[in-house]
Amino acid sequence: MYEDMERVLIAEDEIARRVRELGAEISRDYAGKELLVVGILKGAVIFMADLVRCLNIPVRLDFMAVSSYGASSESSGVVRILKDLEQNIEGLDVLIVEDIVDTGLTLNYLRENLLTRGPASLKICTLLDKPSRRKVNVQVDYNGFVIPDEFVVGYGLDYDGRYRHLRDILILKRQVYCGKEQRENCT
Numbered sequence: 001m002y003e004d005m006e007r008v009l010i011a012e013d014e015i016a017r018r019v020r021e022l023g024a025e026i027s028r029d030y031a032g033k034e035l036l037v038v039g040i041l042k043g044a045v046i047f048m049a050d051l052v053r054c055l056n057i058p059v060r061l062d063f064m065a066v067s068s069y070g071a072s073s074e075s076s077g078v079v080r081i082l083k084d085l086e087q088n089i090e091g092l093d094v095l096i097v098e099d100i101v102d103t104g105l106t107l108n109y110l111r112e113n114l115l116t117r118g119p120a121s122l123k124i125c126t127l128l129d130k131p132s133r134r135k136v137n138v139q140v141d142y143n144g145f146v147i148p149d150e151f152v153v154g155y156g157l158d159y160d161g162r163y164r165h166l167r168d169i170l171i172l173k174r175q176v177y178c179g180k181e182q183r184e185n186c187t
């Protein structure tokens with residue numbers, strides 16, 4: 001499995017430190033309130049599990065699944081809701097938790113969609129941000145790490161469903177995905 005990896009980009013202990021910092025910042029901002037944390041399956045699950053355990057405010061959890069990448073390393077640009085929320089979010093303080101913002105298409109769609117449901121507030125937290133790849137602007141309120149334009153896996157992030165369980169965030173070797181698809185900078 002590690003033979004598929006170029007190198008570690010962010011090690012487990014550095015992720016943990018940053019997650020604690022984000023948890024403290026969010027707890028301060030929502031002091032005295034209850035927060036509905038919406039995790040975006042599947043990639044955000046591991047980050048969300050660690051993040052919410054760093055919050056010292058009342059929290060409820062819900063999940064959505066949308067799909068834009070599938071078995072590829074390039075966004076299809078078409079975002080579909082595969083699993084919707086169970087909670088009515090009208091009047092609630094809502095925080096969307098994502099693993100990564102790349103083109104921004106997923107979060108842009110999610111933000112627009114959830115705003116139509118009347119939350120009292122809606123903010124976005126992402127562990128990773130790839131600003132160089134943005135196709136649409138998305139305001140991110142809590143940002144873990146800004147990373148270069150590399151395809152990363154681990155800590156919830158996958159390629160074709162694999163590598164989510166790895167404890168670090170690692171850069172995937174190009175030959176892992178270049179052999180399977182026509183991706184930018186695969187020439």
Ligand SMILES: O=P(O)(O)OC[C@H]1O[C@H](OP(=O)(O)OP(=O)(O)O)[C@H](O)[C@@H]1O
Binds near residue numbers: 040
């Ligand atoms: O900013 P974007 O270009 O839209 O990319 C970001 C999204 O793509 C990945 O999810 P994916 O759709 O691959 O599903 P997954 O979370 O189940 O891996 C990732 O987890 C983000 O949700």
Ligand SMILES: Oc1ncnc2cn[nH]c12
Binds near residue numbers: 069100101102150157
């Ligand atoms: O670098 C990346 N690794 C895994 N999934 C995604 C989606 N966008 N960018 C990604």
Ligand SMILES: [Mg+2]
Binds near residue numbers: 041043044
């Ligand atoms: Mg995702």
